[in-house]
Amino acid sequence: MNEMSIQALALLLALAAGMLLGVIFFGGLWWTVRSGMTARQPALWFIGSMILRTGIVTMGLYFLLSLSGNSWKILLGGLFGFILARLLATRVLPAPLSKVSPTAEPSVGISNLYQRGEKEQGTQETQGAQGAQGAQGMRGGQRAEIAERVGHAP
Structure with a gap:
């Protein structure tokens, strides 16, 4: 394999890693909102989830940055995958509160x-x-x- 194909493969893996980090982050956020609203202590759910999700994403992006070679390009690929996962999560996942609580009338301003x-x-x-x-x-x-x-x- 030549150097160009190795870099392309590294970028694709970084994109996949970023998407995985995005799925973990935004899937965890979706799950936290669904279960945290009915929990006995919702503040603990939301704070604990935020710390855990942010820690996982930070460690994952730090790992991508620490790879040898053009690490900024790999990090950029991971960030692009993370943003892509966010776009997919907002389109695919249902609204987390649609079954938990009724929504207000939009006509009441x-x-x-x-x-x-x-x-x-x-x-x-x-x-x-x-x-x-x-x-x-x-x-x-x-x-x-x-x-x-x-x-x-x-």
Whole structure:
């Protein structure tokens, strides 16, 4: 084998190694999100998974960098494989939370929530003012009787 084919083979192996590292990283992330959301201590799942996945990828890329020859080209091939695995993971794997929790309506935006909150606050203030006026018109015995029925005895 000549030198050119050896370099091409090394780049292909680096690409495959980068893809393997990407599958480990993004597959682990997908699995962590699916299982971590229902865990008793999700913070431990997410932090532990992040440390483990980052450590594995760092060691793998460091190994690629330590190979003899044009190590920067090999490292670049590994990084390209890692990015390629990310693109494949976002296209192939299902959304991790699609079965765990319901999604919010896309039509409800922040401005809609803000306006809804203002309307509810206005109706509460109006009801409170009406209740205060009504309570002033009642005799003390009637107020106490209504409060007992509602469960708010004075």
